[in-house]
Amino acid sequence: xxxxxxxxxxxxxxxxxxxxxxxxxxxxxxxxxxxxxxxxxxxxxxxxxxxxxxxxxxxxxxxxxxxxxxxxxxxxxxxxxxxxxxxxxxxxxxxxxxxxxxxxxxxxxxxxxxxxxxxxxxxxxxxxxxxxxxxxxxxxxxxxxxxxxxxxxxxxxxxxxxxxxxxxxxxxxxxxxxxxxxxxxxxxxxxxxxxxxxxxxxxxxxxxxxxxxxxxxxxxxxxxxxxxxxxxxxxxxxxxxxxxxxxxxxxxxxxxxxxxxxxxxxxxxxxxxxxxxxxxx
Amino acid sequence: xxxxxxxxxxxxxxxxxxxxxxxxxxxxxxxxxxxxxxxxxxxxxxxxxxxxxxxxxxxxxxxxxxxxxxxxxxxxxxxxxxxxxxxxxxxxxxxxxxxxxxxxxxxxxxxxxxxxxxxxxxxxxxxxxxxxxxxxxxxxxxxxxxxxxxxxxxxxxxxxxxxxxxxxxxxxxxxx
Numbered sequence: 001x002x003x004x005x006x007x008x009x010x011x012x013x014x015x016x017x018x019x020x021x022x023x024x025x026x027x028x029x030x031x032x033x034x035x036x037x038x039x040x041x042x043x044x045x046x047x048x049x050x051x052x053x054x055x056x057x058x059x060x061x062x063x064x065x066x067x068x069x070x071x072x073x074x075x076x077x078x079x080x081x082x083x084x085x086x087x088x089x090x091x092x093x094x095x096x097x098x099x100x101x102x103x104x105x106x107x108x109x110x111x112x113x114x115x116x117x118x119x120x121x122x123x124x125x126x127x128x129x130x131x132x133x134x135x136x137x138x139x140x141x142x143x144x145x146x147x148x149x150x151x152x153x154x155x156x157x158x159x160x161x162x163x164x165x166x167x168x169x170x171x172x173x174x175x176x177x178x179x180x181x182x183x184x185x186x187x188x189x190x191x192x193x194x195x196x197x198x199x200x201x202x203x204x205x206x207x208x209x210x211x212x213x214x215x216x217x218x219x220x221x222x223x224x225x226x227x228x229x230x231x232x233x234x235x236x237x238x239x240x241x242x243x244x245x246x247x248x249x250x251x252x253x254x255x256x257x258x259x260x261x262x263x264x265x266x267x268x269x270x271x272x273x274x275x276x277x278x279x280x281x
Numbered sequence: 282x283x284x285x286x287x288x289x290x291x292x293x294x295x296x297x298x299x300x301x302x303x304x305x306x307x308x309x310x311x312x313x314x315x316x317x318x319x320x321x322x323x324x325x326x327x328x329x330x331x332x333x334x335x336x337x338x339x340x341x342x343x344x345x346x347x348x349x350x351x352x353x354x355x356x357x358x359x360x361x362x363x364x365x366x367x368x369x370x371x372x373x374x375x376x377x378x379x380x381x382x383x384x385x386x387x388x389x390x391x392x393x394x395x396x397x398x399x400x401x402x403x404x405x406x407x408x409x410x411x412x413x414x415x416x417x418x419x420x421x422x423x424x425x426x427x428x429x430x431x432x433x434x435x436x437x438x439x440x441x442x443x444x445x446x447x448x449x450x451x452x453x454x455x456x457x
Binding site: 001002003004005006008030031034035038039047049051075098099100101102104105187188 | 288289308309310312331332333336339342345346347348350351352353355356400403404417418419421422423
């Protein structure tokens with residue numbers, strides 16, 4: 001295996017400086033970076049571990065919002081009673097990611113940061129309006145998970161920039177999330193396609209509906225056409241329209257696991273199921 | 282400066298493995314799986330896929346299952362590492378999990394077994410009365426290409442019983 005310099009900075013300015021160098025790669029849990037390294041897909045000059053930086057392990061929960069530090073593992077997130085109480089749907093999705101050994105190293109922020117085309121958590125964060133706080137040579141800035149996920153990998157970050165934390169906004173009264181995924185097996189498999197829906201659910205129907213899908217476009221994306229179909233409150237006709245709109249919007253690939261046509265069909269089915277779940281909750 | 286023209290300096294580290302303090306001289310990019318096997322003599326730690334997909338290298342780091350193939354050894358300095366070598370007692374008696382794996386024929390080629398044992402151990406230490414589904418979830422990241430998993434699940438459930446779990450959860454209750 002190719003050697004690399006392994007840095008483990010304990011101060012943010014040091015980490016920013018180390019990551020500003022050419023060939024430097026950031027690592028938190030290492031599940032993505034070291035897997036790519038072992039498969040020969042990357043050949044870093046240096047790897048900069050971020051887990052010793054101040055406050056990266058902090059998980060702050062309050063009704064005003066949640067802050068998930070970049071070092072908080074999926075295992076920690078799922079185990080935290082305060083988080084499970086505020087966002088049980090997200091905790092349930094995180095508890096299904098990969099395997100116990102992966103979840104004890106992998107982080108919620110890393111799941112977003114790696115910029116995969118397939119993720120269980122990214123669509124859920126998209127419908128929640130989650131944001132990322134980024135620190136770097138130019139100071140601090142924030143961007144939404146939705147904006148971050150517009151390009152693959154870490155393309156949304158400039159050299160030296162580090163995601164410090166993910167923030168979830170205060171939960172609106174009546175806001176619910178439903179997530180539906182389809183994978184070839186239940187355990188330890190990424191979804192072929194998945195759909196996350198977030199909406200304020202009232203006796204009159206849905207309001208502020210957000211729909212995000214995995215497997216429809218190159219990256220996990222919000223689907224405005226499906227959201228628009230549901231903007232009127234979500235009567236039976238509009239539910240069917242939304243499913244059709246999502247299927248029409250999707251441009252899924254065909255490969256040995258499933259045809260594009262099948263995936264497009266699945267997306268509509270999963271959206272219908274997710275909306276049914278929201279109403280039944 | 283290119284990292285490969287300026288070779289990263291090796292360092293002497295102390296690792297706590299199975300209750301034993303082991304000194305090793307390692308390059309900074311060395312991964313735990315190699316250090317455990319080569320420097321610590323823990324050859325139960327298997328390297329299958331080399332890329333976080335098979336679970337054969339599962340060890341416990343501070344009681345939590347981790348994949349040694351993607352864990353830098355430098356990251357676990359100061360942590361308590363446990364491998365399958367820790368299961369056998371000093372007088373040579375096997376752990377209840379090991380006994381159950383033998384009794385239920387949960388071992389065929391044996392390559393996945395140490396990882397399965399450690400994943401099972403992590404489960405039973407957290408949850409002494411797992412359901413069949415909880416056992417299956419606990420070993421979801423551990424691939425076995427021989428047994429079809431049924432006997433492994435049965436063995437972990439049986440070990441839970443032996444270790445003092447509910448007597449009423451009998452093996453015939455298993456769905457498979």
